[in-house]
Amino acid sequence: QQQVKQSPQSLIVQKGGISIINCAYENTAFDYFPWYQQFPGKGPALLIAIRPDVSEKKEGRFTISFNKSAKQFSLHIMDSQPGDSATYFCAASRRGGGYNKLIFGAGTRLAVHP
């Protein structure tokens, strides 16, 4: 049962361009939507997260857009850099359940070419 669907599977962007990754979820009880960045041989690291009471959150070059009615959220990476090349995972959880049990998407492998 895939509760969080992520697309695209892979993405190639030129340096300076905008990278956009999309996710859709099914469970309306989810109340926390983080994005994780993972480099080869490393564990996932939290990049940015949003709660459903806001439609957008920006931190530096990274922005989450959230559409509660469509049950979709996306990550935008502005001015993409080669150092951003990694695998990105969206996730969702129901923090109101007492613990942060994360349901991950399948991941997007991003390559930023110089």
Add this chain to the structure above:
Amino acid sequence: GAGVSQSPRYKVAKRGQDVALRCDPISGHVSLFWYQQALGQGPEFLTYFQNEAQLDKSGLPSDRFFAERPEGSVSTLKIQRTQQEDSAVYLCASSFSGGNTEAFFGQGTRLTVV
């Protein structure tokens, strides 16, 4: 330590062998999670501990998988009679408390069953 530490980093097991994977969470972190990440996929939840209590083991794929955290700090994930489909990266994450705190991931243990 500064982060979540997992050992060993790599483990090769012959089919049918038992393995034990260790996780040292960040000092003082109450919550501890185990995830399984198959090649090219997102992490999947296995089990959750709050201190020494295992409160959720709904993601353990079979009764060959067993996890413990006897003193509320170090945790061990044990897999009995390993099979080829157990080959994956096993990630441990810890957080300071329950639902409203960020989970920090270790680098994982890559298990290969031959």
